[in-house]
Amino acid sequence: MSTEQSSFAVVDLIRAKRDGTPLNDDQIRWLIRAYTDGAVAEEQMSALAMAIFFNGLTPAELATWTRAMIDTGERMDFSGLSRPTADKHSTGGVGDKITLPLAPLVAACGVAVPQLSGRGLGHTGGTLDKLEAIGGWRASLSNAELFAQLEDVGAVISAAGAGLAPADKKLYALRDVTGTVESIPLIASSIMSKKIAEGTGALVLDVKVGSGAFMKDEASARELASTMVELGRAAGVNTVALLTDMATPLGRSVGNALEVAESVEVLAGGGPADVVELTLALAREMLAAAGVAADPEHALASGAAMDVWRSMISAQGGDPDAALPRARETEQVRADRDGVVTGLDALGVGVAAWRLGAGRTRKEDPVQAGAGIEIHARPGDRVAAGDPVLTLHTDTPERFAPALADLSGAIAIGDAAPHPRPVVIDRIG
Incomplete structure (x- = not known):
């Protein structure tokens, strides 16, 4: 927003x-900046978010809204690296x-x-929580450390700095407590403002569909994917x-x-087929x-990907050879009859893993590194x-007990x- 623009009545x-x-471009740019700076009250932004929840944003409004969120913070630039960049984002x-x-x-x-x-909240796991199960590994890197690791190792998984799209951090927290999370324009602008500000040259979105996903039906997932593309x-x-x-959950394990x-099994040439x-x-x-x-299958089979994994973990203070934490207690869920597994509900398994301590209710809650669920039989297994x-x-x-209750019927x-x-339903873009 230019300093010459006048303010508006919220x-x-x-x-x-x-x-x-x-809303026009000037109104949107002023609104996002004023809200980030604290000049727009939370109850006012709550009302506006609810209006957007019901009435949506036009493509032009959404494009400006997303740009305005990016403009509240820094934009990273990886053009100085010796190789091109690409990133992936999963909707969880x-x-x-x-x-x-x-x-x-x-x-x-x-x-x-x-x-x-990011970190997990509710039944969807967070990548940083998983990696923090590795002794010594640290999520927070300075921009200088991040650039150096990208040049030296080629990959970095770290926490996003506070300087990227600060408007999103504030608005996301508001949406979470006002029942306005499930809005495709607000989801799309939240994800894409951070990813565009991150400065990657290419982006692949993994938009999940089904009971364990944010988008339960294919039509909603397709709309979200198209909007973000x-x-x-x-x-x-x-x-x-x-x-x-x-x-159905991905693979045969849920938990950090x-x-x-x-x-690591996948990087060693094994692992579940779907993963x-x-x-x-x-x-x-x-x-x-x-x-x-390049052929990623060859990079997996040759051990080259495992070499990068070990370097990436070591560069962030972790020990790739350290034993991973194991939970102190286990309990098994057994088949109640002979037959074939016809369904394993992702949401039920995810909520049960959260109950066991693998996830959190609030962002400040700790997680248990060893908590979670091993899956011995997936759909199709006798x-x-x-x-x-x-x-x-x-x-x-x-x-x-509460975890077993969540698994009732799963x-x-x-x-x-x-x-x-x-595993892959469709490609958009």
């Missing part, structure tokens, strides 16, 4: 959005540890990956999106240290978007009565194998 902007009237899911093997894999193929990540491209970032399945162990498939699919998209012709389907892990055994066993679900 109540006029609230009324306009309430009545479905678009259960067992979604893909960033961990993906960042070193893409770096091993010649593309720098500045992966600025358009915002990215309008800002000069080569952006594509994959719609991916989140009806458990997911790190599974990610490997999605990691490779996203890697191919990131490499293509960055304009680099089981006999009494076979273990899940193993629950926690340091605090009083958490087992496991379905039938006589016939279910129709296989694709």
Whole structure:
């Protein structure tokens, strides 16, 4: 916003959005800056967010809204690096540890990956929480450290600095407590303001669909993906999106240290088929978007990706050879009949893992590094009565009862194998 622009009466902007009237560029730029600076009261922004929740934003409003959020902070510039950059953003899911093997894999193929990540809240896990299960690893890096690591190692996974889109941090917290989170324009601007400010040249979006995802149905996920792709491209970032399945948890582990162990398995050439498939699919998209012709499957098989992983963890103070934390207590959930697993509800598993201590209710809550759920049987697997389907892990055994209650009805066993679900549903962009 230029200093010459006059201020506006916030109540006029609230009324306009309430009545479905678009805001102009000057109004939006002033509003976002004034709110970030504390000149617009929380209750006023709450009312405006609710009006947007019901009436949406036009494409022009959304583009300006996103730019205005970016302009409240710094923009990073990676043009001085010796290789192109690409990043991935997932809308969040259960067992979604893909960033961990993906960042070193893409770096091993010649593309720098500045992966600025967050912590988990509720049933979706946070990448930083997972990595903090590794002894000594630190999430917070200065910009100088981040640039140096990208040049030397090729990949960094770290916390986003406070200087990136500070308007988003403030608005996100407000939406969380005012029932206005589930607004596609506000979700899209929140994600894309941070990713555009981050300065990556290419961006691949992993938009989850299903019970364990933010978007439960394909139509909503498709709309969100298309909106974000358009915002990215309008800002000069080569952006594509994959719609991916989140009806069932990804892989065979949910929880911080458990997911790190599974990610290392993938980097060692093993790991669950769905995790490997999605990691490779996203890697191919990131490499293509960055304009680099390389075979990620070869980088995985050759051990090159594992080498980058070890360097990346070491560069941030972690010991890649350290034993991962294990929870003190375990309890198994067993099949109640012979048959084939026909369903394993991602939301039920995710909430149960959260109850066990793998997640948090408030941002300041601690997490248990060893808490979570091991999955022994996934949809399509045959089981006999009494076979273990899940193993629950926690340091605090009083958490087992509420977790088991969340899992009631989450496991379905039938006589016939279910129709296989694709990991990647569609590509947008």
